[in-house]
Amino acid sequence: MNYIPHTGKHISKMLAAIDCRTVDELVPDQVPRAARLDLGEPMSEMDVVSYIESLAAKNTQTKCFAGGGSYDHYIPSAISHIVLRGEFLTAYTPYQAEASQGMLQALYEYQSYICLLTGMDVSNASLYDGASALAEAVLLAHSYTKRRGVFVDVGLNPAYLQVLRTYCEGADIFISDTINDDVACVIQQVPAFDGSIKDPTHMAEKAHRNGSLFISCISDPTSLAIMRPPGEAGADMVTGEGQSFGIPKSFGGPCLGFMAVRSALTKKLPGRIVGATQDGSGRRGFVLTLQAREQFIRRERATSNITTNQTLLALSATIYLALLGRTGLRSVAHTSYRRAHRLQQMLHTRGFRTITPGPFYNEFLVETPRSATDILERLQRCGILGGIAVDDHQLLVCCTEKNTVPDMETYARGVSMQ
Amino acid sequence: MIAQDQNTPENLIFDYDQANTGHIRTDEDGIKDQFPERDYLPLPDVSEMQVIRHYTELSRKNYGIDTGIYPLGSCTMKYNPRVNEDLARLPGFAGMHPHAPPPHAQGALEVMWDLQEALKEITGMDAFSLQPAAGSQGELLGVMIAKRYFAEMGERRTRIIIPDSAHGTNPATAATCRFQTVTVRSDERGNMDLGGFRKAIGDDVAVVMITNPNTLGFYEEHLQEITELSRKHGTLLYCDGANMNAMLGISKPAEQGFDMMHLNLHKTFSTPHGGGGPGGGALGVRSFLEEYLPVPRIVRHDSDSTFDLDYNYDKSIGRVHSFYGNFGIMLRALAYIKSWGSDIVNVSEAALLNANYLLGLIRDVFDVPYDRRCAHEFVVSTRRFGEKSALNMAKRMIDYGFHPPTVYFPLIVKEALMIEPTETESKETLDRLAGALAAIAREAEQNPDMLDGAPHTTATRRLDEVMAARHLDLRWRPPEE
Numbered sequence: 016m017n018y019i020p021h022t023g024k025h026i027s028k029m030l031a032a033i034d035c036r037t038v039d040e041l042v043p044d045q046v047p048r049a050a051r052l053d054l055g056e057p058m059s060e061m062d063v064v065s066y067i068e069s070l071a072a073k074n075t076q077t078k079c080f081a082g083g084g085s086y087d088h089y090i091p092s093a094i095s096h097i098v099l100r101g102e103f104l105t106a107y108t109p110y111q112a113e114a115s116q117g118m119l120q121a122l123y124e125y126q127s128y129i130c131l132l133t134g135m136d137v138s139n140a141s142l143y144d145g146a147s148a149l150a151e152a153v154l155l156a157h158s159y160t161k162r163r164g165v166f167v168d169v170g171l172n173p174a175y176l177q178v179l180r181t182y183c184e185g186a187d188i189f190i191s192d193t194i195n196d197d198v199a200c201v202i203q204q205v206p207a208f209d210g211s212i213k214d215p216t217h218m219a220e221k222a223h224r225n226g227s228l229f230i231s232c233i234s235d236p237t238s239l240a241i242m243r244p245p246g247e248a249g250a251d252m253v254t255g256e257g258q259s260f261g262i263p264k265s266f267g268g269p270c271l272g273f274m275a276v277r278s279a280l281t282k283k284l285p286g287r288i289v290g291a292t293q294d295g296s297g298r299r300g301f302v303l304t305l306q307a308r309e310q311f312i313r314r315e316r317a318t319s320n321i322t323t324n325q326t327l328l329a330l331s332a333t334i335y336l337a338l339l340g341r342t343g344l345r346s347v348a349h350t351s352y353r354r355a356h357r358l359q360q361m362l363h364t365r366g367f368r369t370i371t372p373g374p375f376y377n378e379f380l381v382e383t384p385r386s387a388t389d390i391l392e393r394l395q396r397c398g399i400l401g402g403i404a405v406d407d408h409q410l411l412v413c414c415t416e417k418n419t420v421p422d423m424e425t426y427a428r429g430v431s432m433q
Numbered sequence: 434m435i436a437q438d439q440n441t442p443e444n445l446i447f448d449y450d451q452a453n454t455g456h457i458r459t460d461e462d463g464i465k466d467q468f469p470e471r472d473y474l475p476l477p478d479v480s481e482m483q484v485i486r487h488y489t490e491l492s493r494k495n496y497g498i499d500t501g502i503y504p505l506g507s508c509t510m511k512y513n514p515r516v517n518e519d520l521a522r523l524p525g526f527a528g529m530h531p532h533a534p535p536p537h538a539q540g541a542l543e544v545m546w547d548l549q550e551a552l553k554e555i556t557g558m559d560a561f562s563l564q565p566a567a568g569s570q571g572e573l574l575g576v577m578i579a580k581r582y583f584a585e586m587g588e589r590r591t592r593i594i595i596p597d598s599a600h601g602t603n604p605a606t607a608a609t610c611r612f613q614t615v616t617v618r619s620d621e622r623g624n625m626d627l628g629g630f631r632k633a634i635g636d637d638v639a640v641v642m643i644t645n646p647n648t649l650g651f652y653e654e655h656l657q658e659i660t661e662l663s664r665k666h667g668t669l670l671y672c673d674g675a676n677m678n679a680m681l682g683i684s685k686p687a688e689q690g691f692d693m694m695h696l697n698l699h700k701t702f703s704t705p706h707g708g709g710g711p712g713g714g715a716l717g718v719r720s721f722l723e724e725y726l727p728v729p730r731i732v733r734h735d736s737d738s739t740f741d742l743d744y745n746y747d748k749s750i751g752r753v754h755s756f757y758g759n760f761g762i763m764l765r766a767l768a769y770i771k772s773w774g775s776d777i778v779n780v781s782e783a784a785l786l787n788a789n790y791l792l793g794l795i796r797d798v799f800d801v802p803y804d805r806r807c808a809h810e811f812v813v814s815t816r817r818f819g820e821k822s823a824l825n826m827a828k829r830m831i832d833y834g835f836h837p838p839t840v841y842f843p844l845i846v847k848e849a850l851m852i853e854p855t856e857t858e859s860k861e862t863l864d865r866l867a868g869a870l871a872a873i874a875r876e877a878e879q880n881p882d883m884l885d886g887a888p889h890t891t892a893t894r895r896l897d898e899v900m901a902a903r904h905l906d907l908r909w910r911p912p913e914e
Contacts, residue, residue, distance in 0.1 A: 018512060018772075019783045020859035029790040029860060038782040041789055041806045042683060045654045049685045052554055057774040060516050067768055071525025073540030074533070081530045084755050093485055098707075099518060101499025102492040107508050108709035110839075112898075113891045114831050117495030118708040121488065124446050127909040131475055137907050141710070143566035146755040154609065174755055181727070181751030185577040185610040212468040243469035256755065263522070266541045267531030267756025268566065269711030281905065287709065292901035295886075299443065300893035304901040310569075310605035311842070315614045320605035323567045323699070327707025334488060337446045340478035341457065374467035388534075395537055403532045 077400040078422045080358075082378045082413030083208070084145060084172050085267055086235050086259045088347060089417050091338045094261045094331050103330060108287070108323065112302040118326065119301035122289040125333040132239040133231075133253040134246025135275035139286040141329040142272030142321065145256025146175040149202065149232050150182035151285045151319055152254045152274060156200035156228045158318065159283055163188050164197035166227070168218060170207025172234060194225050200252075201225075204232040205245065209371045209411065210355075210378030212242065219249030228252060235259050236273075237415075238376045240341070240348035252276045261335030262328050271328040282308060285319030287326075347416050351377040354414035354423070361427045362412070370409065378413040380405065390430055397429040446487055447909045450477030455911050475911040494892055496836050498705070502862050506810045506839040506851025507600070507648055509678045509700040514772065517703060517765040526764060531756040535741045541760065542740035545731045548715075548767045555770075555777070556674070556694060557687030558717030562726040564758040568675055571695025571714030572606045572642075574753050578693070578718070578725040579640045579669050580610050581750055588667070590639035596625040598649050598843045603642045603673060612639060619845060623649040623803040627658055634662050644673040645680075645689065646808035648843045648851070650788065652679075660690030669693065669722075677701045678855070679785060679809035682778025686717075693718040698759075702766035713762035724748040729757065783856035784809040787863060791854050794867035798874045802846050810853035812846050818877040822884075823848040826873050828895060829887035833869040 021029070035041065042048075058066065079087035098104060102117060109115030109122075122140045129138035142148040153165050165188060167176060179202075183190060191198050201222035206212045215231055222229040231245035233255030245253045257271035258264070276284060282305060290304035310317040339347065355377040359369055367381040383390055387404035394401035399422070402412040414423075447453070455475025479487075497503070503510035521527065529541055549561040565571035576593070583590045593607040597618045604614040615633045620626040625643065634641075641663050646652045653659070663670050672686040672694035678701050680686070686694045698713030699706065706712075718726065728749045729742035742757075770777065785808055792801075792811045799813035815822040827837030827850070839851040854863055876883045888894065 018514060019779060019856050021783060021786075025860045026786065029786055033789045033793045035789075038786050041785045041808070043652050043654055043806075045657065046652050046684045047688045049557075049682060049688065052682045052775050052777060054551060054554060054770060054777060055774045057776050058771050060514070060772070063768050063772050064516060064520065066771060067520045067544075067764070068523065068525075070540040070543055071523045073543065074525045074529055075537035076525060076528060077533070077537070079528075079530050081532045083532055085531050087530065091481075093481055095522070097485065097488045097492070100489070100492040102495040102497045103708055104518075104705045105497035105499045105503075105510075105513070106495055106708045107503060107505055107510055107706045107836075110505075111496075111827065111831065111837050112896045113828065113888050113893060114496040114836055115708070116891075116893055117488075117491035117493065120445070120491055120494075122708075123908070126907055127445075127447065128476065130908045131911075143570060143711075144755045147566065147570065147753065172755075174752060177752040178754065181577065181753055184751070185573070185580060187611050214469055239471075240474060241470055243471045247471075248469075263527035263761075264530050265521070265527050266529040266533075266538065266760040268754065268759040269713075269761050270755065281907075288907060290901040291906040292897045292904075294894040294896050296894065298893055300896045302896050302898050302901045304898065304905070304907070307902075310601035312601065313605070314601045315604035315608040317601065317605040317608070320569045320573055320602050320609050321567070322569045322600075322602055323697075323706075323710040323712045325566075325711045326709035327705075328711055330708065333446075334484065336476060337479055337484045337487070338481060339476075340450070341453075341455075341474045341476040342478050344476060345457065345474070391534060395534070400530055400533055400537075 075395060077395060077398050079400050080412055080414065080418060080426060081400050081402050082235065083403045083411055084174065084234055084256055085264045086415055087264060087417055088237060088259050088415045090261050090263065091335065093338055094334045097334055098327055098331050109303060112300065116300060119289050121330050121333055123291060123301050125329045126289060128333060128336045129273050129275050132236060132244065133275045134244030135253050136278040137281045138273065138275040139284045139288050141325040142274055142286050143324055144268065144270045144272045145234065146178035148254040148272030148274050149175055150179050152230050152252045153179060153188065153200060154186060155280065155283050157188055159280060160199040160228065162197050162199035164191035164199060166191050166194045166198045166201045168203040170209060171202060171204045171232065172208045194221060194227065198225060198227045200228040200230050202230045202232055204234060206234065206238055206376045206378065209380040210375035211371045212374050212376055215245060215248040215250065223249065230254060235377065237344065237348045237351060240344040251280065257332050260332035262331050269325060269328060271325045271332055283318055286321050286324055350416035351414055354418050355379060358412065358414055358423050358426065361423060365427060365431055377415065378411060380409055380411050383408050383410050393432065394426065394429045397425050399426055399429060401426060445909055446479065447477050449479045449483050453477050501834055501836065502858050502866055503836040504838045504852045504854050506853045507675060509853060509855060510706065511855035512857035513703040513705045514769065517768050520768050521761045521764050539740055542731055544764055544767055546733060546740055548763050549731065551770045552696060552715055552717060555681060556717050557685030558694065559720040560723040560726060561715050561717045563715050563763055564727050564754040565695065565714035565716055566754060566759050567710065567712040568695055568697040568714040569602045569606065570753060571716045572602060572673065573609060574716050575671050575693050575695060576606050576610045576640060578722060578750055581725055582722060583639055590637050592638045594633050594638055594641045596643065596647065597845050598647045599642065599644055600648060600673065600675065622805060623651045624654045627655045630659060631662065634666055634668065636666050638666060638668045640669045640671050642671045642673060644675055646676045649803060649812050650807040650810040651805065652808055656689050676809060679781055681781040683781050687719060693722060698762050698766045703769040704762045704765045711759050711762060713759045725750050727752050780856050787854040787856060787858060791852065791863045791867060795870050798871050810851065812843065812849050812851045814846050814848050815850060816848040822877060823850055825884035825887060826877065829873050829884045830869065831888040832890045835866055835869055
């Protein structure tokens with residue numbers, strides 16, 4: 016494809032203007048030259064499309080009953096129509112505020128939505144994903160309390176725990192078995208990885224009595240439409256994964272990390288933050304603010320090394336929340352809740368004992384009467400991704416508003432077949 | 434215009450629902466008995482048309498590459514093929530759950546495998562991880578791996594050498610991993626100063642982080658000596674690949690002596706920047722560091738050529754992403770590389786030509802701090818026009834219909850304008866941009882008030898950033914709160 020506009024004549028003219036015969040003269044002799052790259056013949060747009068489509072065809076498309084940090088909620092059509100507008104899609108980070116008011120205002124709205132949902136004071140303008148958002152929160156807690164320990168309550172997504180361990184090793188922070196004087200923060204995922212919902216108040220109080228910060232980690236934030244917000248239960252920070260808000264699963268990425276905190280922690284937040292201000296005539300406008308926290312100014316004393324994050328997906332989430340509103344979002348949450356409980360009953364009668372203790376939202380862990388991997392393979396043949404095999408006899412099952420009753424019946428029939 | 438009557442630009446999305454009290458009827462499903470339910474959720478209920486008009490109106494107040502040239506230095510704001518957006522949205526990829534069993538995700542795994550192979554060929558590195566979600570996370574992963582590598586060797590190394598021209602992420606990354614940053618200044622040709630480097634290097638230096646070409650827009654000329662000295666001290670050489678758009682098919686970082694590097698997949702390999710992400714930050718390493726890469730890794734079984742996810746690497750650093758990285762960005766990168774094939778060298782050659790041509794057009798208008806050919810971008814100084822002149826000229830460019838370049842970076846050049854035209858801009862556009870810069874320079878001398886108040890043509894004029902930081906207003910609050 017023609018992505019470079021120059022003709023041969025242009026190139027000659029431009030080379031002549033800079034007094035060069037070849038482009039190679041622009042590269043110093045000290046730079047070792049590469050042999051011609053072996054990347055195959057160039058492909059036309061049409062050939063690229065059929066090549067990529069042929070790869071897509073090698074994936075099995077199924078009805079999705081899997082969660083575990085990536086959720087199959089319905090994505091309203093209007094979202095991609097707006098985010099694909101070139102003014103949003105092809106812009107850079109809004110350093111030049113006057114030329115970027117649209118994105119800046121949308122991010123201000125995003126921050127507002129996150130605060131309203133979590134019950135917190137301040138949100139940043141997004142982070143990479145749920146796992147690294149949690150790790151960034153731990154770095155913040157260490158920087159704020161000067162303590163080196165972190166206590167993780169049971170029920171954290173194992174992948175998040177793995178990411179946390181990796182970050183902790185890099186930052187000389189350790190995972191503590193108890194809540195003691197060295198503990199900077201206490202982490203609790205709600206709903207937990209097995210779907211269970213605990214009242215965070217007790218753990219928050221325990222953390223605060225110990226002088227530690229309490230971090231609430233949210234896996235599927237549609238749950239916030241019906242659950243009491245973590246801010247009301249004593250959370251100092253709420254982090255999570257925003258993929259549920261209008262972002263495709265896309266084999267796990269890109270997704271959307273979010274982070275909201277109490278106002279006392281504002282100046283320790285990582286990432287971009289948008290604030291409202293005025294121009295000379297008193298007209299409201301928006302800018303990136305508190306930039307003195309950030310790496311491009313503060314360098315080794317920055318709150319985080321983060322730069323580019325997930326702006327376009329923060330925009331997607333904003334439009335999703337605008338389209339659904341409180342009524343729509345609550346309907347998504349109630350439907351997901353109802354569907355999951357119905358499927359849990361259906362599976363229960365077929366010998367799948369529920370392991371998740373107590374109440375759950377839209378995910379639950381079951382013990383499988385036969386090998387979980389075999390059951391998943393059987394369901395694949397019925398066109399269903401039946402969940403996540405946590406081990407050989409445990410299956411994590413999830414429902415959203417997209418999982419219809421006929422699909423659930425197919426699921427139930429699939430697991431009943433001998 | 435009718436749209437503007439209903440959606441005045443002053444409106445926030447929250448202003449459309451005047452009936453929003455936030456109070457909600459609870460216990461619709463008997464949930465109250467199950468767990469603590471919320472009784473207050475002040476999200477506005479707005480019609481779909483209002484939403485579309487609101488965000489369409491906002492988009493009209495935003496400048497993107499589609500609007501015009503966006504010569505932000507160090508950001509590689511090139512045109513990104515639109516077809517890649519369609520490909521990333523194919524249901525066979527966009528609808529894939531990350532926990533789909535590998536036998537049913539062969540296409541997705543093949544995309545990742547093929548991309549890793551292509552990146553190995555482009556950089557000369559021996560292995561890649563696609564997990565990092567952005568360049569800065571790639572860097573972080575690289576430094577974490579270096580830390581683990583030396584810990585396993587039983588060596589305690591505490592310092593990382595970084596040139597003064599480096600992006601702020603480099604020292605911030607070092608600090609996150611508890612290393613001390615040693616800054617080496619740049620010499621009179623804009624290279625990392627060799628004398629300074631000799632003094633700084635030692636057996637306690639874990640990593641030397643170098644951006645090549647550097648942020649002044651120059652290929653480092655002393656890499657051979659730096660590599661030799663680093664090897665002598667057992668120090669790892671890290672390449673910040675932010676400027677890879679100047680090296681595709683021209684030179685391979687591994688052949689320059691680097692042990693590890695990250696690529697900003699979105700910048701070099703065509704994901705639109707989206708107002709600040711999502712991106713991708715693949716990390717490449719030489720073979721002796723491969724065993725430390727995060728899990729799961731993509732493997733191909735020799736027996737039947739099928740692809741799989743492999744978690745069994747004892748020495749792996751662990752993981753940096755909830756799943757496998759930003760797959761959608763990998764897909765675009767693969768499509769872009771396939772579309773160019775071996776001709777991808779044309780990208781870097783045109784990027785070099787455009788930057789040098791534009792520099793030639795404006796070198797007499799501004800001060801050029803280093804007199805040499807540039808790579809894909811360059812830095813000039815507006816210091817002859819006085820303090821704040823870079824900021825004022827940048828704002829004035831908006832009135833001329835151009836997005837401003839990067840300003841006040843790198844920090845070592847006073848009143849810096851850092852300009853990266855990229856390969857996708859035409860000669861005519863570069864001529865027009867140079868003309869506008871010359872006109873603005875004339876204004877700076879003859880009519881400086883014009884610049885102080887710029888921009889004059891935007892809906893909101895120069896915004897008060899000091900006020901924003903002093904009187905924090907970071908969110909909408911419901912009226913009754």
